[in-house]
Amino acid sequence: MSEHRIRLGVLTPSSNTVLEPVTQAMIAGLPDVSAHFSRFRVTEIALSESALAQFDDTPILRAAELLADARVDAIVWSGTSSGWLGFAADERLCARISAATGIAATTSMLALNDVLTSTGVKRLGLVTPYRDDVQARILANYASFGFDCVAERHLGLQENFSFAGVDAGELSGMVGAVAAEGADALAVVCTNLRAAPLVAEWEARLGLPVYDTVATAVWKGLSLAGADPACIQGWGRLFSVKP
Known part of the structure; x- marks a missing residue:
């Protein structure tokens, strides 16, 4: 890894208490990598109109723009909403994040699909x-x-x-x-x-x-940010897969 410090931006559901400490634990052995988090409101997972509306792009984009203020090297939506919304929803979201911030973006689900395919x-x-x-x-x-x-x-x-x-x-x-x-x-x-x-x-x-899917977000996010995911040891076979 180069001496350049890598900052990974992570979009987080507001009621999530797992992904932040787990993400930090995964990168704990990488002194030149840090993770930075931005939340938007998600409190339930269902197919009702109100539950689906939580994943409207507008609040997610606002959260991404706040991460951009930290000059992160990649932005990852560490969430699985496109599993039920359809994977095209994540593709559109990532395109909109990159257009708004100039920063490469991915999601847990797009990364999962990448590793399943590869x-x-x-x-x-x-x-x-x-x-x-x-x-x-x-x-x-x-x-x-x-x-x-x-x-x-x-x-x-x-x-x-x-x-x-x-x-x-x-x-x-x-x-x-x-x-x-x-x-x-x-x-x-x-x-x-x-x-x-x-x-x-x-x-x-x-x-x-x-x-x-916490791990897939980190795996692909590190790659987009210019780091080799294989630097992470002890968290499973995923990190030996080339993105």
């Missing part, structure tokens, strides 16, 4: 905390994207704050159940689950890659 995953396992209807929308979007979701588990939760309370045992049980049904790789889709610190242990035990 590693040739055909049979995907999916773990989330979301409601039945939200999960169904995510599965449908992945099917249209060409991925066969062969196994899934979800918890039926709606309040975003509550996702952080899902304990390690429950997460491990969900991941283990999905792995047993024949997936090539597992995706943990939600940036307010405490999954990323467990990924290396899951991979060692299950023999499968596990891609957490």
Whole structure:
């Protein structure tokens, strides 16, 4: 890594209590990299009009512009909303962020799709905390994207704050159940689950890659900012994949 200090800008749901400390822990061993966060209001995950309106581009762009004041090298939406909104929503958002700030942008979901494509995953396992209807929308979007979701588990939760309370045992049980049904790789889709610190242990035990969406945001964000994600050690196979 060069001597240039890299600043990673991260867009954060207002009720999320996981992604910030986990992101900081991931980059803790990189003295020339820092993460900077900007929030916008997200309190529930559902398909109601009010819940979907939380992801209107306008407040997200305002939050991105505040990150631009810190002269960050890349901006990442560390969130999974395009899983149910459709991946084109993230593509449009990133284009608008870059047009408004002049800074390269990506999202957790676009990064996840990049790694699934580049590693040739055909049979995907999916773990989330979301409601039945939200999960169904995510599965449908992945099917249209060409991925066969062969196994899934979800918890039926709606309040975003509550996702952080899902304990390690429950997460491990969900991941283990999905792995047993024949997936090539597992995706943990939600940036307010405490999954990323467990990924290396899951991979060692299950023999499968596990891609957490806090981690995918950091992986692709570092690359856009000019850093090599392989500098991050101990957080799973993702960081050995070339963006």
